[in-house]
Amino acid sequence: MNIADRIQNLRKAKAISQEDLADKVGVSRQAVSKWESEQSVPDLDKIIIMSEYFDVTTDYILKGIEPALNNQGTHGVLTSKILYISSSAFLAIGLFCAFGAWYEEQTAASIWGSMIIQVVGAAGYFSGRLLSGVKASFAINWVNILLVAFMPISLIVAVCFGRIAAPYPTDIITGAVFAAIYLITAGLSFVLLRGAKRA
Known part of the structure; x- marks a missing residue:
């Protein structure tokens, strides 16, 4: 080489x-x-x-001479990548569990377990940052923002329109408002993350 x-x-x-x-x-x-x-x-x-x-x-x-300690650095990078990918998986699993739990029971208590799964995912993401100091890729950051933002935006929109707070929109009006806010969030986070990557 x-x-x-x-x-x-x-x-x-x-x-x-x-x-x-x-x-x-x-x-x-x-x-x-x-x-x-x-x-x-x-x-x-x-x-x-x-x-x-x-x-x-x-x-x-x-x-092409590598320092003796380079293997530890590679190990840290690999560990952080595993934590970043697993964080996205936990955030997605938590979101889908919330959908399923709400569909079955339609109670706020039914989605608490799902929120805990998402908290574990967020903890995994920040652990990856702390353990290695390696930043996550643009894609991981953006996907995580979209996964984390979904439920709170849906709950806030439902409450603002006097509907039952649910992890996903339950009618056309809240669905339209949710979609608009979610798309704006996706666009803004995309632009901000791209700007941060170039800086």
Whole structure:
């Protein structure tokens, strides 16, 4: 593996585009493309910036030499990825359990267990952040926001219209208002997360 391969692998492992890397390093996208296709080699100052950004040593980028402690860092990244994915799964399971429990019993007490499952999912997400310091991907963050926002928006809309608070809209009026608010939430969170990723 050469410098071009290592830069490309590091970029793909971080799930960013050539344009994103170019922005972080302060070069054009074409420069990154040339690095990755072996048409040119980055200057030393750009290698230093990339080593800090990718949290690897300059020796790794230049020669492929990995420090002895790198396995612990990889373990932490893997652990955080597992926690992030499981957090989304728990949030989804909690939401669907709430739907099923409400459909069967239609009592507020029936959805408490579902909310606890969602709390476990949220705890898993924040544990992933604390254990490794690795940020979740854009997709995980956005999906988690959408899963967490669903029930509260539905409950608030129902209460505002004097309906029985339910984890999902139960009539056309609350359904239309819910859909509008949920789509606005989805759009705003998408824009804010994209902006935070570029910053």
